[in-house]
Amino acid sequence: MARTAATAAVATLPPYPARIEGYGLELRPWDAELVARMAHWDEHGFPFHGFDLTQLRDPQRAQLQLSKVVLDKPHRHFVAVEDGEPVGRVSVNLEDEAGLYFWAVHVPPRHEGRGVCRRMLAALMDWLEREVPGKDFVLSTNTFAEHAHRAYYALGFRVAESRWYFDGELAERLWKVHHTVREPIARHIRFHSGRWEVRVYVMKRPRGAPMDLGVRGSR
């Protein structure tokens, strides 16, 4: 998911809450202990390698990342905690021109398929609807991220447009991997004007749209 660049000024941004509770989860701002535990999440690997956090096993990188996150106005970065364990993360740009913009939606493999994604986004959207009046929700997602789309649809997001996008990190990996590794996502990527691009959907959700939090997956 692309981190957004375009921002527009708003009057006041809500400060970080100590925690947001809902749907069996607690959403907390990043802290050193949570970062240390997220660094040991299992990895998704290609083509979702951009979400993996193993680089945070290096204490200096972890400290640097944490200090960036804390000062990262107008973004808010949350970790979803369930029974004391970090099980997901999500960030939101409060000032994007397009709306409240979710990015870095990530649940590690060992916690997938239990509705963590849906529940953490639902809790965050409830909070945002109270704290940031008048704004709708938006995100962009690679068209191959089909599990994510099921969660987003259930939460009331719909595809507003699709476009080709240059994601430098993904493009670099696409150069390196064998063509058989690219094959499963072949219809979602193209080599165009000398570089790899990926197809993305822009998905939008009007505030207050109904949410289905039932978990139908087999896991």
Ligand SMILES: CC(C)(COP(=O)(O)OP(=O)(O)OC[C@H]1O[C@@H](n2cnc3c(N)ncnc32)[C@H](O)[C@@H]1OP(=O)(O)O)[C@@H](O)C(=O)NCCC(=O)NCCS
């Ligand atoms: C996408 C992601 C956040 C989903 O997290 P999650 O907690 O598993 O999501 P949910 O359980 O709320 O819903 C995901 C859907 O995919 C299904 N699913 C998730 N993992 C699955 C798996 N390994 N096998 C089969 N189905 C799976 C779920 O059952 C659910 O489908 P349903 O609505 O029919 O029940 C997680 O897979 C992830 O971090 N992926 C890599 C990064 C990524 O793609 N991020 C989103 C970028 S826009």
